[in-house]
Amino acid sequence: MVRLPYTTALTTLFSYGLLFAFGQLRDFFRKLIDWFKAKNVKGYAPICLGLEDFYVRRLYLRIQDCFGRPIASAPDSWFDVVERYSNDSNKTLQRTSNTTRCLNLGSYNYLGFAAADEYCTPRVIESLKKYSPSTCSVRVDGGTTKLHTELEELVACFVGKPAAILFGMGYVTNSAIIPCLIGKGGLIISDSLNHNSIVNGARGSGATVRVFQHNSPAHLEDVLREQIAGGQPRTHRPWKKIIVIVEGIYSMEGELCKLPEIIAVCKKYKAYTYLDEAHSIGAVGQSGRGVCELLGVDPGDVDIMMGTFTKSFGSCGGYIAASKEIIQHLKHSCPAHLYATSMSPPAVQQVISAIKVILGEDGSNRGAQKLARIRENSNFFRSELKKMGFEVLGDNDSPVMPIMLYNPAKIPAFSRECLRQKVAVVTVAFPATPLLLARARICISASHTREDLLKALDVISRVGDLVGIKYFPAEAPKIAEAGHGKLE
Numbered sequence: 001m002v003r004l005p006y007t008t009a010l011t012t013l014f015s016y017g018l019l020f021a022f023g024q025l026r027d028f029f030r031k032l033i034d035w036f037k038a039k040n041v042k043g044y045a046p047i048c049l050g051l052e053d054f055y056v057r058r059l060y061l062r063i064q065d066c067f068g069r070p071i072a073s074a075p076d077s078w079f080d081v082v083e084r085y086s087n088d089s090n091k092t093l094q095r096t097s098n099t100t101r102c103l104n105l106g107s108y109n110y111l112g113f114a115a116a117d118e119y120c121t122p123r124v125i126e127s128l129k130k131y132s133p134s135t136c137s138v139r140v141d142g143g144t145t146k147l148h149t150e151l152e153e154l155v156a157c158f159v160g161k162p163a164a165i166l167f168g169m170g171y172v173t174n175s176a177i178i179p180c181l182i183g184k185g186g187l188i189i190s191d192s193l194n195h196n197s198i199v200n201g202a203r204g205s206g207a208t209v210r211v212f213q214h215n216s217p218a219h220l221e222d223v224l225r226e227q228i229a230g231g232q233p234r235t236h237r238p239w240k241k242i243i244v245i246v247e248g249i250y251s252m253e254g255e256l257c258k259l260p261e262i263i264a265v266c267k268k269y270k271a272y273t274y275l276d277e278a279h280s281i282g283a284v285g286q287s288g289r290g291v292c293e294l295l296g297v298d299p300g301d302v303d304i305m306m307g308t309f310t311k312s313f314g315s316c317g318g319y320i321a322a323s324k325e326i327i328q329h330l331k332h333s334c335p336a337h338l339y340a341t342s343m344s345p346p347a348v349q350q351v352i353s354a355i356k357v358i359l360g361e362d363g364s365n366r367g368a369q370k371l372a373r374i375r376e377n378s379n380f381f382r383s384e385l386k387k388m389g390f391e392v393l394g395d396n397d398s399p400v401m402p403i404m405l406y407n408p409a410k411i412p413a414f415s416r417e418c419l420r421q422k423v424a425v426v427t428v429a430f431p432a433t434p435l436l437l438a439r440a441r442i443c444i445s446a447s448h449t450r451e452d453l454l455k456a457l458d459v460i461s462r463v464g465d466l467v468g469i470k471y472f473p474a475e476a477p478k479i480a481e482a483g484h485g486k487l488e
């Protein structure tokens with residue numbers, strides 16, 4: 001839960017107010033000049049004007065160098081960031097041929113599979129030669145290879161469900177699947193901080209959507225009770241079905257879902273549970289099986305388990321694991337299965353190989369080591385950041401740790417200064433977060449060494465002092481000393 005200090009809220013609001021006022025003033029003069037120059041001769045309504053356009057032009061573009069930085073290597077613990085410059089006050093950015101080697105604190109490479117791996121990479125190259133990068137076909141035509149069926153069985157077994165189905169993209173998995181599970185007359189109750197793919201899937205389903213307070217089983221119960229009592233809008237008929245949608249680890253908060261409590265509420269009111277494990281599958285749990293394993297939940301109690309291969313497995317695509325009946329239904333009805341080209345075979349092979357390493361089926365204990373490492377790294381990094389006085393969101397064991405920045409001026413200041421000191425961080429602001437809650441989102445990887453983490457902490461601490469984002473009193477004397485103590 002974010003504790004936004006009163007003065008910080010005021011100064012943040014003031015900063016946005018100032019940006020907004022100056023932006024409006026500049027737009028006013030632009031309109032005047034345009035009006036003198038040319039009338040809207042063709043008679044078309046402007047296609048891009050609106051608040052989003054204003055936000056992009058007057059706020060985002062000023063700091064766009066902090067976003068979408070091109071990368072020139074694999075997203076390993078260190079990677080090459082392409083240098084850019086602007087000749088027009090950041091309106092456009094030009095790439096140079098120079099790169100800077102930076103410590104990578106932004107990629108979702110939780111288990112370190114995104115870089116070359118002794119087990120995965122040779123197999124992926126073999127599959128590339130055998131199957132090519134694309135099946136050039138949808139699953140129901142010629143797009144199902146042996147690898148696709150093998151991965152479906154492996155995923156189902158890995159997450160503890162009877163069956164699974166694959167999709168070419170994690171985003172599409174949510175946005176295309178939810179409308180196949182529920183429609184008009186149904187009720188979706190969604191966590192207020194669920195990912196945009198869930199929001200769009202829910203909107204596109206035609207079902208009624210209600211939101212419950214982030215990660216609050218008590219509020220979920222209130223919403224369920226109220227909705228069941230009231231029934232469908234106007235007719236007050238009982239809901240055809242109710243689905244509660246939550247995430248395993250919230251991608252912008254780094255928080256673990258209160259899954260046992262939420263499942264208990266869902267069971268009490270006979271609502272289905274849909275769990276998005278994009279950030280938790282592979283990353284948490286003793287054997288990487290996600291939040292069910294970590295929190296002691298029987299996967300049989302979660303009706304629909306969704307996950308992506310873009311984080312812990314270093315690949316792309318998504319899956320749904322559920323009962324055989326549900327998967328059969330999706331195979332016959334989901335447009336993303338029937339009409340979209342299937343997952344790229346080398347990407348499928350990458351996931352198969354990564355899961356085999358995690359399960360120790362490669363004949364080594366690298367998987368167990370990676371899992372121990374991500375846990376150790378995440379907990380060490382989080383506790384050190386907190387000791388320094390940063391406001392860090394999220395729970396222990398989560399590799400996602402947002403550091404609160406709040407003020408819009410601190411977004412570019414933090415991002416640029418870290419980059420200057422060869423640490424690449426991801427900063428996130430509105431609309432991905434509420435307006436006042438801008439943050440830097442650190443993603444820790446099993447491939448980070450203790451030296452990497454110490455360097456990152458040292459840089460973040462210095463930049464934190466410079467930018468003024470240590471909102472709490474520091475606990476430990478100096479990170480360098482604390483860190484060296486731990487190393488020895």
Ligand SMILES: Cc1ncc(COP(=O)(O)O)c(C=O)c1O
Pocket residue numbers: 169170171172174195197247251276278279308309310317318
């Ligand atoms: C919770 C959640 N669900 C779904 C997705 C979409 O997954 P992908 O990026 O693999 O398309 C993301 C992306 O980060 C996510 O955070």
